[in-house]
Amino acid sequence: TSMTDIIFGNRDFDIAGLGWSVGRDPDYLFDFFHSSKDAEWDYNCPGIHHPELDKYLFALKYWRWPNGTYITTIDEMVQICWTAQEYLYYLTPYMVTYCEVATSAYAPGLKSWIESLGYGSWNDWTTNWMYWEDNPGALIRHANPGPPDSLNPGHASSVYEWEIIGKIYDGLYAIQPFEHYDVMWAMKDYTIEPWSEPDIGVEYGQKVTVTLRHGIYWHDGDPVTAEDIKWNYDFIKLCNFARYSDILLTYWNTTIIDDYHFTIYMNCTGIWTVYTYFGSALLFPEKVWKPFLTHPEDAETWQCWTVDYDDWIYENYGEVTDTGDLKCLVGTGPWIFIEWDTMAGVARLVANRPGAVWDGNPGYWAGNFKREDVDFSGR
Numbered sequence: 436t437s438m439t440d441i442i443f444g445n446r447d448f449d450i451a452g453l454g455w456s457v458g459r460d461p462d463y464l465f466d467f468f469h470s471s472k473d474a475e476w477d478y479n480c481p482g483i484h485h486p487e488l489d490k491y492l493f494a495l496k497y498w499r500w501p502n503g504t505y506i507t508t509i510d511e512m513v514q515i516c517w518t519a520q521e522y523l524y525y526l527t528p529y530m531v532t533y534c535e536v537a538t539s540a541y542a543p544g545l546k547s548w549i550e551s552l553g554y555g556s557w558n559d560w561t562t563n564w565m566y567w568e569d570n571p572g573a574l575i576r577h578a579n580p581g582p583p584d585s586l587n588p589g590h591a592s593s594v595y596e597w598e599i600i601g602k603i604y605d606g607l608y609a610i611q612p613f614e615h616y617d618v619m620w621a622m623k624d625y626t627i628e629p630w631s632e633p634d635i636g637v638e639y640g641q642k643v644t645v646t647l648r649h650g651i652y653w654h655d656g657d658p659v660t661a662e663d664i665k666w667n668y669d670f671i672k673l674c675n676f677a678r679y680s681d682i683l684l685t686y687w688n689t690t691i692i693d694d695y696h697f698t699i700y701m702n703c704t705g706i707w708t709v710y711t712y713f714g715s716a717l718l719f720p721e722k723v724w725k726p727f728l729t730h731p732e733d734a735e736t737w738q739c740w741t742v743d744y745d746d747w748i749y750e751n752y753g754e755v756t757d758t759g760d761l762k763c764l765v766g767t768g769p770w771i772f773i774e775w776d777t778m779a780g781v782a783r784l785v786a787n788r789p790g791a792v793w794d795g796n797p798g799y800w801a802g803n804f805k806r807e808d809v810d811f812s813g814r
Contacts (some may be wrong), residue, residue: 443476451480459553459615461516462707465496468523481528488526491519498705499639505629505704544568545575551612560612563602563769572786583782586740586764586775588718589676599775599782603654603766607645607713620801621659621717621767623648627709630700637687640702643709647695651800653720654765654787655744655758661697665689666721668699668712674731681711723763726751739763740775759793769799 442451457463466472469492472479490501494515498506506512539557541548546568549560567573581595588600609620623646630640651659671679672686685703692698699712723744727734744761748754764772770784771792785791789798 442480443478446475446480459610460707460710462496462705464516464519464523465492468492468527469496483526483528485522485526488519488522491515491522495519496705496707497639497703503639505639507629541565549612552615554612558612559601559609579782582780583775585738586772586782587735587737588764589671589674589678590735592678599784600764600772602770602784603764603768603772605651605717605766605768607647607716608710619648621648621651622646622713627706629704637700637702639704640687640700641704641709642698642700643712644692644696644698647697648800649695651767652797653722653767654761654771654792654796655720655722655756656795656797657720657722659717659767660694661691662694663721664697664699664716665691667716667719670719670721670724670727670731670734671715674727674734676735679711679715681708682715717767720765722748722752723765740772757793758795761792767800769801771796 438451441448442453455463467478468483468488469479470484470489473482473484493501494506495512498512500506506515539555539561544567545565547561547564547566548556549558549564550556551558551560562577565575567575577598579595579598581593583591583596583599584593585591586596586600588604591597591600605621607620607622607625608617610616611618625643625645627641627643630642631638632640645664647659647661647664653659653663668682668686668689671682675683677683685701685708687700687702689700690698701708701712723739724734727737740762742763744758744763744765745756747763748756760773762772762774766772769787771787773783773785773792775782787796787799790796791798
């Protein structure tokens with residue numbers, strides 16, 4: 436805490452040491468080195484000001500030049516990123532040192548340990564596809580590095596919470612673990628186009644048209660369509676979930692083309708925000724969350740993980756369902772949530788296979804949770 440006060444608040448130092456864990460998206464270069472970030476409690480604490488570098492960092496962050504010209508190809512963006520880093524090679528006061536990623540440990544007999552360069556083996560490709568060699572369906576105990584507070588996807592913020600609930604959700608895309616390129620996941624394709632309507636206050640916007648994959652089901656057995664995606668974004672905006680600030684600040688509308696095609700309109704530019712949308716597309720199934728339309732302020736504090744799904748559906752719709760142990764923490768992902776025993780400090784999930792939890796469950800769309808092709812090699 437003292438170091439944080441000195442470096443980001445007082446800035447009373449001649450030399451300081453910082454440790455960063457940066458992701459694969461290079462827009463953090465804007466956050467660290469753009470002149471607009473030279474402010475108290477902001478990241479550009481060394482105070483770098485360079486007009487030419489600023490131009491490239493702006494383009495890197497927002498996928499358009501400061502004069503408004505859009506950047507439309509990945510090749511152009513790669514050149515911008517490289518040029519910005521070349522400037523930083525000469526300008527930065529940082530001496531960069533890299534540390535190796537810690538290795539995760541597993542009990543003997545566990546298979547599907549996926550090493551992801553720069554991220555280590557503790558990743559979704561390991562935890563979702565791991566199994567016991569001699570008993571593939573047996574219990575696996577995962578260590579959680581800290582205590583959760585809430586499992587509500589509109590409120591949960593710590594890694595301890597998403598260590599649990601992240602396993603029940605899918606994103607529209609995923610990151611291939613070996614070379615870290617994007618792979619289509621709950622979607623089959625997408626395009627990004629410039630969008631501008633000054634009459635409604637959108638000067639530099641973008642529209643993203645997505646082709647949704649067929650055969651995806653919520654854990655309650657309902658099929659996923661484009662209407663679910665529109666509902667999800669509209670609901671996030673309505674409830675004003677602070678966790679999804681990027682969506683709150685940029686979301687304009689989603690239009691439905693058909694059951695498997697839709698277009699999202701965003702009052703922003705840049706793929707980094709698009710990634711936020713892709714990762715947050717399948718969090719709030721309408722049947723579960725619709726009762727909060729009349730009082731959205733209560734959605735963020737709802738303990739959905741404690742509420743029996745069948746009881747909730749009957750109470751709000753008069754519909755009789757029989758989904759076994761299913762709770763209202765419902766997603767489309769590879770694991771189905773069963774319970775969080777706060778006294779024991781244990782959360783229990785089961786693999787999303789056909790018939791899991793209840794007879795009507797169709798199973799996970801991704802090959803019914805097959806492990807044979809985690810590297811997309813076709814073997």
